[in-house]
Amino acid sequence: MRSFIRKLRWPDYLILVLLITFFGYIWYSIGGTLNYKWRWELIPGYIVGWHSGREEYFANLLLQGLTATIRISIYAGILALILGIILGVARCSPNLTVRMLARTYLEFLRNIPPVVVVFIFFFFLSQQLIDALNLARWSRGIARQDDILLWQIFFGDMRRFPSLISGVIVLALFESAFVGEIVRAGIQSIPRGQREAARSIGMSHFQELRYVVLPQALKKVVPPMANQFITLIKDSSIISLISVQELTFKTVELVASSRMIFEAWITTAAFYFIVCFGLSRVFARLEREKKTDI
Amino acid sequence: MSALDMEHPRYKALPKQPSIQRFFGSAPVSVAIYLIVIGMIVYGSFAGARNMGYNWQWYRIPDYIYTFTDDGFQWGEIAYGLVATLNLSFTAFVFATLLGLLIALLRLSDLIVGNAVALGFLELIRNIPLLVLLYLFYYVLGPVFGFDRYTASILTLGVFHAALISEILRAGINAVAIGQWEAAKSIGMSQGQIYRYIILPQSIRFMLPPMTGEVVHLIKSSAIVSVIAVAELTTVGRNIISDTYMSFEIWFTIAIVYMAVTLTLSVGVTYLERRYAVDH
Amino acid sequence: MKLTRRALGIALAAATATTIAAPAISQSATQGLSSESVIETIKQDGVIRIGLSLFVPWSMRDKNGDLIGFELDVGRQLAEDMGVEVEFVPTSWDGIIPALVAGNFDAIISGMSITAQRNLTVNFTNPYAYSGLAILANKSMTEGMSLEDYNSADVTFAARRGATPAVVIAKHFPDATLLLFDEDGAATQEVLNGNAHASMAAQPTPNREAGRNPETLHVPFANLYDPRGEAFAIRKGDPDALNFFNNWIAQQWRSGWLEERHNYWFNTEEWAGEVAQ
Numbered sequence: 145m146r147s148f149i150r151k152l153r154w155p156d157y158l159i160l161v162l163l164i165t166f167f168g169y170i171w172y173s174i175g176g177t178l179n180y181k182w183r184w185e186l187i188p189g190y191i192v193g194w195h196s197g198r199e200e201y202f203a204n205l206l207l208q209g210l211t212a213t214i215r216i217s218i219y220a221g222i223l224a225l226i227l228g229i230i231l232g233v234a235r236c237s238p239n240l241t242v243r244m245l246a247r248t249y250l251e252f253l254r255n256i257p258p259v260v261v262v263f264i265f266f267f268f269l270s271q272q273l274i275d276a277l278n279l280a281r282w283s284r285g286i287a288r289q290d291d292i293l294l295w296q297i298f299f300g301d302m303r304r305f306p307s308l309i310s311g312v313i314v315l316a317l318f319e320s321a322f323v324g325e326i327v328r329a330g331i332q333s334i335p336r337g338q339r340e341a342a343r344s345i346g347m348s349h350f351q352e353l354r355y356v357v358l359p360q361a362l363k364k365v366v367p368p369m370a371n372q373f374i375t376l377i378k379d380s381s382i383i384s385l386i387s388v389q390e391l392t393f394k395t396v397e398l399v400a401s402s403r404m405i406f407e408a409w410i411t412t413a414a415f416y417f418i419v420c421f422g423l424s425r426v427f428a429r430l431e432r433e434k435k436t437d438i
Numbered sequence: 439m440s441a442l443d444m445e446h447p448r449y450k451a452l453p454k455q456p457s458i459q460r461f462f463g464s465a466p467v468s469v470a471i472y473l474i475v476i477g478m479i480v481y482g483s484f485a486g487a488r489n490m491g492y493n494w495q496w497y498r499i500p501d502y503i504y505t506f507t508d509d510g511f512q513w514g515e516i517a518y519g520l521v522a523t524l525n526l527s528f529t530a531f532v533f534a535t536l537l538g539l540l541i542a543l544l545r546l547s548d549l550i551v552g553n554a555v556a557l558g559f560l561e562l563i564r565n566i567p568l569l570v571l572l573y574l575f576y577y578v579l580g581p582v583f584g585f586d587r588y589t590a591s592i593l594t595l596g597v598f599h600a601a602l603i604s605e606i607l608r609a610g611i612n613a614v615a616i617g618q619w620e621a622a623k624s625i626g627m628s629q630g631q632i633y634r635y636i637i638l639p640q641s642i643r644f645m646l647p648p649m650t651g652e653v654v655h656l657i658k659s660s661a662i663v664s665v666i667a668v669a670e671l672t673t674v675g676r677n678i679i680s681d682t683y684m685s686f687e688i689w690f691t692i693a694i695v696y697m698a699v700t701l702t703l704s705v706g707v708t709y710l711e712r713r714y715a716v717d718h
Numbered sequence: 719m720k721l722t723r724r725a726l727g728i729a730l731a732a733a734t735a736t737t738i739a740a741p742a743i744s745q746s747a748t749q750g751l752s753s754e755s756v757i758e759t760i761k762q763d764g765v766i767r768i769g770l771s772l773f774v775p776w777s778m779r780d781k782n783g784d785l786i787g788f789e790l791d792v793g794r795q796l797a798e799d800m801g802v803e804v805e806f807v808p809t810s811w812d813g814i815i816p817a818l819v820a821g822n823f824d825a826i827i828s829g830m831s832i833t834a835q836r837n838l839t840v841n842f843t844n845p846y847a848y849s850g851l852a853i854l855a856n857k858s859m860t861e862g863m864s865l866e867d868y869n870s871a872d873v874t875f876a877a878r879r880g881a882t883p884a885v886v887i888a889k890h891f892p893d894a895t896l897l898l899f900d901e902d903g904a905a906t907q908e909v910l911n912g913n914a915h916a917s918m919a920a921q922p923t924p925n926r927e928a929g930r931n932p933e934t935l936h937v938p939f940a941n942l943y944d945p946r947g948e949a950f951a952i953r954k955g956d957p958d959a960l961n962f963f964n965n966w967i968a969q970q971w972r973s974g975w976l977e978e979r980h981n982y983w984f985n986t987e988e989w990a991g992e993v994a995q
Contacts, residue, residue, distance in 0.1 A: 153549060155547075155549050157551075170582050173582050173583075174582060190781075190783075204782070205783045240472075241475070252697070255658075255696060255700040256696050257658040257662070264693065267685050281763065374565075378566070378567040381567035381568075384569070385810065386813065387808065387813060389808070397772050400773065401779040401780070402779075405577050410574070410578065412570060413570050416566050416570055420565035420566075676812065679816075680812060680815075681835070683815075683816070683819075
């Protein structure tokens with residue numbers, strides 16, 4: 145311990161003093177000048193609540209939002225992976241038309257702010273798709289049945305199913321651009337010798353992709369993909385702007401209903417942090433283990 | 439004895455693709471097919487929107503970009519929004535670079551607390567969504583420190599991108615050959631002097647391309663401050679839409695403006711990358 | 719063999735482009751449906767979907783995470799009288815009219831004031847609630863002042879920039895000093911701190927703020943400025959729905975139910991226990 149203290153130098157002390165002053169000021173002003181009454185004791189009730197009517201425990205607003213975010217992220221991640229692989233392959237296609245179409249899609253999604261993409265998609269596509277597939281009636285039909293536990297585990301409140309699907313699709317479309325770039329980089333990093341060898345034994349372009357290029361490329365790009373998944377979880381907060389009931393939207397509702405501004409936002413930020421940081425630690429550990437396996 | 443004697447019966451020329459394939463595979467035809475497909479998609483959405491009862495009002499759009507009034511040429515709201523976005527992004531970028539430099543230097547130093555604080559800051563910012571960070575700054579820290587929505591946006595964008603920029607700066611500094619450090623130390627320069635005269639000037643060429651990419655990224659992130667009604671391009675767009683309900687035309691125009699800005703900047707990035715390419 | 723694959727590829731591209739355009743083309747079928755009234759759709763589906771945006775006490779979440787509030791009572795009663803289920807669709811306020819026009823729900827029941835601007839895009843029923851702006855004043859600073867006294871240069875008003883209260887204050891109290899802020903909360907804070915004499919807000923906010931800080935704040939006058947009605951918003955081109963909702967609202971006024979509910983949510987704080995206030 146003493147050696148640790150001896151290692152600290154004067155800038156360290158300066159930083160510590162600055163930090164303490166900073167947080168002290170925040171604490172003081174929240175309690176003092178702003179007259180804000182902390183109500184932390186209510187927060188756990190908004191995560192898991194005791195329903196006074198039904199006499200049972202249930203997942204309240206924040207937990208509902210968290211599970212919705214996790215569901216949306218997983219489904220959008222899978223969809224983005226599929227779309228991204230198609231896009232990445234298309235970007236490397238020998239056919240100019242396909243390459244150009246993929247490039248247009250990519251540049252369109254990459255150069256426009258995510259907020260704008262979300263609104264454009266929501267206004268143009270999502271309602272049409274929902275109507276065309278008659279999703280609202282179908283999901284309501286399911287919601288009216290009695291034993292829908294399985295549906296609820298996978299999709300939450302079935303009455304909100306169309307908005308969940310909207311959120312998943314728009315998030316997947318947006319992220320597929322980035323996944324596509326990762327896949328393209330992976331494909332292009334495969335040595336030409338592999339491709340030439342595949343051609344020389346008579347494989348078609350499609351077979352070459354399927355048996356030689358993609359397996360190697362996908363294995364190579366797993367680390368950036370994992371990072372992209374974490375980015376996807378963070379980007380999912382934007383779909384709260386199109387009223388999808390995920391964590392950020394639920395927090396806005398909570399703040400509007402109870403005025404617990406500070407506690408609510410700090411708790412939500414903590415939730416996102418725990419999920420993203422936790423995942424990044426898990427991925428880092430997996431990567432390390434994979435390296436030592438070699 | 440030439441190895442590639444094409445006349446020799448054992449070496450046959452590769453069969454040419456059938457001419458119809460060559461026709462479709464050629465560049466002009468590919469471009470034509472591409473344009474046809476794009477045209478079909480655009481037409482499909484136009485027709486679909488009209489069937490939805492949507493009333494196209496393209497003729498109103500130029501008024502929002504510029505007008506000719508009695509006072510002469512005047513820029514419209516969209517133009518002002520664009521200027522506000524660029525202003526906001528520039529200010530946030532300067533703040534982000536300074537903060538990012540501080541964090542990078544802390545990470546590179548051997549200060550224990552400094553390193554811990556920098557690492558904590560980075561992990562915290564990197565694992566919270568930008569929208570949640572914005573709400574935190576505006577609704578939580580705003581009342582505490584008394585800053586308005588414009589300041590809250592600058593701080594949010596600055597802090598968020600400082601985390602990304604500090605990594606770029608750190609990579610750039612680390613990319614400077616270690617021989618430079620050693621040489622500088624051997625002639626007795628202090629840490630500060632080494633940074634100022636030797637390392638930072640050389641690291642700039644490594645940092646410049648990713649930094650310009652970061653500028654593009656920041657301009658895109660700036661759209662999110664429209665949720666707290668700060669004057670910028672996306673906010674202007676949403677305001678016009680809420681007044682006139684020309685959703686398609688406005689969103690399309692806004693998207694085009696953003697694309698124009700970012701593509702121009704990307705061209706700049708490519709130019710810089712080529713100019714500063716490190717040839718060892 | 720290669721030619722077939724090439725042709726297949728082109729066909730696939732064409733099919734993809736058509737599929738992308740297909741949902742748009744299918745609109746002509748939906749348009750046929752939309753020429754019928756939304757009442758028909760509600761009866762067929764057995765559910766009325768109501769869009770709302772959380773705003774205390776019109777609608778909010780209680781401790782159980784359920785939706786409670788004035789709008790919820792109105793919506794549930796409406797659904798009961800129609801004999802259908804009710805679904806509430808919480809939506810963010812600035813997207814609520816576009817969502818109605820796009821068909822995400824059948825009506826907006828969310829304390830939406832009737833304005834000419836909004837009426838250009840949606841139809842409004844007759845009002846089911848009335849509100850207006852009231853003055854919220856600092857008790858000690860405005861002791862014994864009459865309404866005319868407020869219109870003098872040494873009286874300071876605080877208001878949110880660009881919002882209706884700012885416009886109304888400027889109009890009715892032109893001689894007073896007006897401080898503009900970015901947020902309603904900041905304006906109210908100024909009055910609380912004693913840096914401004916008064917501010918204006920839509921009822922019931924002044925009543926509730928005064929109730930929360932009875933030593934510092936009070937609502938000196940009962941006058942309501944810029945009185946407006948709140949009504950249901952429905953899509954244009956639907957006379958049947960307009961007729962149905964108007965008659966329903968008229969009946970609820972006549973029976974006194976609307977007034978009683980409005981009183982419960984806006985003038986009492988009996989429900990405060992259910993929500994974390």
